[in-house]
Amino acid sequence: MNDRTPDPRDIDTDAPPRSPRRGFSRRAVIGGAGAGLVVAAGGVALGRASASSQSPPAQVVEFRGEHQAGITTAAQDRLHFASFDVVTDSRDDLIAMLRRWTSAAERMTRGEETVDDGATGLGDYTPPADTGEALGLGAANLTLTIGFGPGLFGPSAADPDRPDRFGIGDRKPAALQDLPGFAAEKIEPARSYGDICIQACADDPQVAVHAIRNLARMAFGVAAVRWSQLGFGRTSSTTQSQSTPRNLFGFKDGTNNLRAEDTELLDRWVWVGAEDNPPAAHWMTGGTYLVARRIRMDIEPWDRAHLLEQEQIIGRTKAAGAPLGQTDEFDTPDFAVTSGRTPVIPRDAHIRLAHPDNLGGVRILRRGYNFTDGSDGFGHLDAGLFFIAFNRDTGRQFVPMQHALSRKDAMTEYLIPNGSSVFAIPPGLGPDEWWGQRLFD
Numbered sequence: 425m426n427d428r429t430p431d432p433r434d435i436d437t438d439a440p441p442r443s444p445r446r447g448f449s450r451r452a453v454i455g456g457a458g459a460g461l462v463v464a465a466g467g468v469a470l471g472r473a474s475a476s477s478q479s480p481p482a483q484v485v486e487f488r489g490e491h492q493a494g495i496t497t498a499a500q501d502r503l504h505f506a507s508f509d510v511v512t513d514s515r516d517d518l519i520a521m522l523r524r525w526t527s528a529a530e531r532m533t534r535g536e537e538t539v540d541d542g543a544t545g546l547g548d549y550t551p552p553a554d555t556g557e558a559l560g561l562g563a564a565n566l567t568l569t570i571g572f573g574p575g576l577f578g579p580s581a582a583d584p585d586r587p588d589r590f591g592i593g594d595r596k597p598a599a600l601q602d603l604p605g606f607a608a609e610k611i612e613p614a615r616s617y618g619d620i621c622i623q624a625c626a627d628d629p630q631v632a633v634h635a636i637r638n639l640a641r642m643a644f645g646v647a648a649v650r651w652s653q654l655g656f657g658r659t660s661s662t663t664q665s666q667s668t669p670r671n672l673f674g675f676k677d678g679t680n681n682l683r684a685e686d687t688e689l690l691d692r693w694v695w696v697g698a699e700d701n702p703p704a705a706h707w708m709t710g711g712t713y714l715v716a717r718r719i720r721m722d723i724e725p726w727d728r729a730h731l732l733e734q735e736q737i738i739g740r741t742k743a744a745g746a747p748l749g750q751t752d753e754f755d756t757p758d759f760a761v762t763s764g765r766t767p768v769i770p771r772d773a774h775i776r777l778a779h780p781d782n783l784g785g786v787r788i789l790r791r792g793y794n795f796t797d798g799s800d801g802f803g804h805l806d807a808g809l810f811f812i813a814f815n816r817d818t819g820r821q822f823v824p825m826q827h828a829l830s831r832k833d834a835m836t837e838y839l840i841p842n843g844s845s846v847f848a849i850p851p852g853l854g855p856d857e858w859w860g861q862r863l864f865d
């Protein structure tokens with residue numbers, strides 16, 4: 425970058441477009457001349473363009489509110505999840521980046537470029553301030569959810585010797601702790617941990633990828649991507665109107681999940697209350713904690729297991745998703761039913777071990793995605809579940825649940841968890857508020 429080239433990170437997001445002849449917003453493109461532009465780009469884009477043009481333009485999820493979007497929002501089809509290491513010690517630079525991110529993120533969730541006319545309207549000798557691949561795609565229900573990892577506050581599993589670089593160590597909520605080790609996992613640091621996460625969910629993969637790519641670009645010199653994960657095919661339902669999708673084992677996943685309509689249960693099990701923290705950590709009130717686990721699934725041996733074995737491992741039928749011994753997906757599992765002296769839902773079945781009745785009532789909100797990252801060089805698919813859960817106190821909810829599963833779950837034989845992270849997800853933003861403002865102010 426020479427001294428005549430403005431740093432895209434410094435561009436005033438409120439400034440008028442400098443080259444109106446080229447100016448179009450991502451949504452404006454859907455209709456007129458822009459539609460031709462997208463069609464000309466080829467078949468894949470054609471499919472997306474026509475899907476977008478048939479859909480109502482209102483595929484916009486509100487960015488601001490009491491809680492961040494992307495938690496109880498009806499789970500979209502696609503995920504790009506990124507974890508960042510903060511590479512500066514400058515609190516001012518970090519805050520400046522969070523402010524820039526907030527503006528760009530809000531715009532992208534409305535289907536707009538990161539800055540007005542950023543892709544092509546800033547002049548021929550300026551690096552575009554938007555990479556452009558989402559022009560014409562609409563908002564696609566994009567949500568961007570930010571979280572802060574333990575390492576932002578000082579020592580963590582990723583770097584036990586790290587100092588409190590930003591003077592926020594005393595604001596770290598007690599519930600934000602790295603996960604303990606669990607049986608039968610092979611955690612890879614290069615797929616784990618991180619100082620900041622962004623969960624991008626959308627109904628168009630290119631919209632989600634565009635969002636992460638642009639936030640990563642804007643973070644240059646302040647934060648660097650540590651790892652990221654693409655996901656497809658949601659593995660949960662987070663509203664009552666959504667049908668239950670299937671995971672890569674072929675089973676309905678998300679049947680007994682918490683949903684947006686369960687407001688009392690969400691208050692109890694997901695949203696952080698003021699009473700959960702001393703005043704220094706009240707910035708988390710209305711927030712939640714995210715657990716991300718990359719769980720590789722041994723697809724090939726699973727595919728050789730017979731149907732009854734698969735159903736006994738899960739504890740539900742494969743076709744209907746009904747608890748074993750019952751007929752309907754939403755029947756309540758009856759763990760007491762036996763056939764002779766043998767429980768119909770086996771003692772080591774996944775749903776028995778993860779059910780609240782067997783965990784002192786504990787619940788979590790699941791919002792994971794399937795993934796397939798090609799194959800592993802030995803002819804096996806590198807596929808699985810990118811498990812995402814939100815809970816109010818990870819040490820009291822996710823951790824005991826995972827311990828119970830790791831020790832006894834029959835499914836463990838087919839799983840290799842190899843990525844693991846936790847993040848504090850602050851509450852939603854008020855008008856004009858920027859990401860992290862309540863933590864840094």
Ligand SMILES: C=CC1=C(C)c2cc3[nH]c(cc4nc(cc5[nH]c(cc1n2)c(C)c5CCC(=O)O)C(CCC(=O)O)=C4C)c(C)c3C=C
Pocket residue numbers: 671673675676677678679680681717719721738740774775778779780788808809811822825826829839
């Ligand atoms: C620690 C929490 C959980 C992990 C990790 C996990 C991994 C995992 N799960 C499936 C497939 C299914 N899970 C189902 C139910 C279910 N799973 C958890 C928790 C974890 N799962 C809970 C709390 C529940 C609900 C239990 C209940 O109350 O009944 C189901 C059944 C359908 C459903 O209710 O969602 C399936 C199928 C896989 C493949 C997997 C790791 C790769």
Ligand SMILES: [Fe+2]
Pocket residue numbers: 774778
């Ligand atoms: Fe599960």
